[in-house]
Amino acid sequence: MLRFPHAAPAAVKGTMARAAEDVRRKPVTLSDVAAAAGVSQATASRCLNGSERKVNPELREKVLAAAARLNYTANLSAQTVARGTSTTVALLVSDIADAYFSSMAASVMSAAEAKGLRVTIAVTERNVEREIELVRELRGQHARAVILAGSGYVDSRFAEPLVRELTMFEEMGGRVVLISRTDLPFETVDLDNLGGARRLASALVRLGYESFRLLGGEEQLVATRDRIEGFRLGLADAGIHLDADRVIYSDFSWEGGFTAVQAMDDKVLADTRLIFAVNDEMALGAIAGLRGRGLRIPEDIAVAGFDDIRSLRDVVPGLTTVRVPLVEVGREAIARVIGSPSGERSRVVVATVALRDSTPRLN
Amino acid sequence: MLRFPHAAPAAVKGTMARAAEDVRRKPVTLSDVAAAAGVSQATASRCLNGSERKVNPELREKVLAAAARLNYTANLSAQTVARGTSTTVALLVSDIADAYFSSMAASVMSAAEAKGLRVTIAVTERNVEREIELVRELRGQHARAVILAGSGYVDSRFAEPLVRELTMFEEMGGRVVLISRTDLPFETVDLDNLGGARRLASALVRLGYESFRLLGGEEQLVATRDRIEGFRLGLADAGIHLDADRVIYSDFSWEGGFTAVQAMDDKVLADTRLIFAVNDEMALGAIAGLRGRGLRIPEDIAVAGFDDIRSLRDVVPGLTTVRVPLVEVGREAIARVIGSPSGERSRVVVATVALRDSTPRLN
DNA sequence: TTGAAAGCGCTAACAA
C-alpha cells in the first residue's frame, strides 16, 4: 500500500491528480496544526478540544486559523484512547426496521445530540447471546453508556450472564439504562405496560366488549407478560375472568400475529369478539390474517394493539391501541445517561389509551 | 474521580462491594493478559486479534485462557489508532424513523455484519450542511467508508462543498458510496428511479388513466426530479403530455403529501383522476388528505407511490407503487465498500411496478 | 500561560 512519506503532504496536495488509485494522503494531525501555528502540541490541543484552560487569545487565533487552513479534524479514536472515555452511547434494539424501534432510535438520537453525545445503534435480533456479545464489545470501546431497548426475557436463566456483562460495563465507568424492562438490576425507563393494558381493558369493557382473546409474543418476554397481565387485571376489575386458554403465544411480530390468527379454528374465532395483541405489529398481522379468513374489522371482530406506531395513521379502520410516548422515552433515557446514578431508580412513562374505529361501541 | 491503582485489580475484584459509587475498575488491557500468560504483549496481540502470524499453539492456549479468565476485550479505539484504519462504515440517512431509511439501514447492517464490518448510523435531517459536518467528523474517525443514502440535491451549489469533503475522505483512504444519486462524482448504487416511474406511468395508462397530477418533494431533490421525469416520459410514450402546472412540489414526507392535497382547490381535484406521489410516505399523506376532503380512494381518485415501504402491507386499498429492493441495495452498497474501487461505476438496481387496488382498471 | 514528556492500549517493524 503506497503512502506518501510524512514529509511534504501539503506540497503534494495541490498538484496530485486523483487519477492514481490507492493513493492516500496522510491525514493532518494535531502536531501538523501545532507546527503550522508555531506552538506546542499541548497548546494546540487546549485550543481545539474542550479543555477550558486559559490560552493566550493571540495564539488561540493562530491555532484556529492553522486548523482551518489545514482542514484539521480531530481523531476521535485517539481522543478516546488518551482520555480513557468516549462520548458515545450505544442503543441496542431488536430490529431497526421495526417501526417501534426506529422511532425510538430517532428520539434517542435527537435527545443525545442535544447533549453532545453520539449514538451508535446495534441490532440484537432478539438474541440474548448477541446482546451479551455486544455489551462486551462496548466495554472494550469504552462506550459512555448502553441503552437496552429490546424487550427482556422474564426467564432469568438468560438474564444472568447478561447482568454479569452489564455489571462489568458499569464497573468500567459506563452507564446502563434499560427501556421498558424492570427485570434487571439497573436503571430503567419504565413504560407503564401493565397500567396501560389495564386501562385499555377497562375502556373496552365500557364499550361493551365481553369476549376477548389475547395475542402475546414469546411468553417469557417482559413486555408480553406485563401487557397481558395488565389486560387481565383490567378485565378482573370489571368482574370478567380471562381463562388461560384465551391467551395465544406467538412471535412478537407482524408475522406472529398473522400466523396465530390463521391457526385459530373457526369455533375459537366465533367465540371471540375482540382480539388484543400485545403490540401493534402483531395486531396488524392479525388483522391481515383475519381478513384473509373473510372477516371484517370491526363488524365481525374487533382488534386492539399496543405502542401506537407511526404507521397506524394510514391504517383503516384506525387501530385502537395504547400510546407509548417515544419522544419522552428517548429524552428520559438520555437524561439517565447524563444524570447522576443516584437519581430515582425508575420513573414510569405513562401510556395512554387511544380508542379508534377498530373497536367501536357495541350496539 | 477515584481509581484503583493499577496494581491489584484482580485481588480487589472479588471482595469489593458495588456499594461505593463511582468506583471504576481499570479495564483489563492486553498487557495484563500478556503478563498473566507470561508472554510478551506482541505475542498476546497476535493470538487475540486477527493477525494470522504463526504462534506456538501452547502459548496461544495460555494467552486465550488468560484472556478468558480476565475477561479481556480489545479496545477498539486503540486498535484503530494503532492500525490507522477501522472497520466502521457510516450510513448517513435523512431520518431513521422513516420506514424507507430504517429498512435500508437494516439491510445495510445485515450485509455489513456478514463481511465483518460495523455500521454506525448518522442522521442528516435532510440538511446538506450537517451532511458535510458529518463526513468531516468521519474523516477524523478514520471510518472505512461512508454510505450516503439521503437523496441529494440537484442544485450543485449545495453539492460542491460536500464533494470537497467527500474527496478528502477518499484521499484519506475511505470509500464513498452513494445510494440513489448520480449527481456526485462517486461510486453509486443507482436505483432505476427514472425507469421505474416510467414503467409505472405506462402501466397506469394501460389501465385507462389519462388525467394525472404529480406530487414531488423539494424540486431540487434528485429522487424527485428523476421520478417525475420518468413518469413524464412514460406518459409521453403513450402520447400524453403533462403540463408543468400538473406537478406540485411540497415536502418529501407524509405531511408534505397531506398539506399539498389540502391546498389543492376543488377545480384542480375534479380535473385529476390519479395522483402519483414520488414516494409512498407522500402518497399516504395525500390519501389521508383526500379522505379528509371526503374523497374515496380509488373510486373518486386513484393514488400511486414509490418505494414499497413495509407498512404498505397494512394499507387498504393496497397502494400501487414501485418496489425498490432494499435488501439488494444494502448488499450492493456493502459490496462496493469492500470491492476494488475500480469496479463498475454504477450498476443499476431495478425497481419494479406493483399494481394494487388504489389504481384499479378503469371501466 | 506555555511546553516537554510521559502516557492511553494497541500494532508492526525489526532483531534475536
Place this chain on the structure above:
DNA sequence: TTGTTAGCGCTTTCAA
C-alpha cells in the same frame, strides 16, 4: 516463532 521497541494521535501532568 518470540520479544523489543517504536510508534499511532491525542491528553495531561509537571516544570519552566
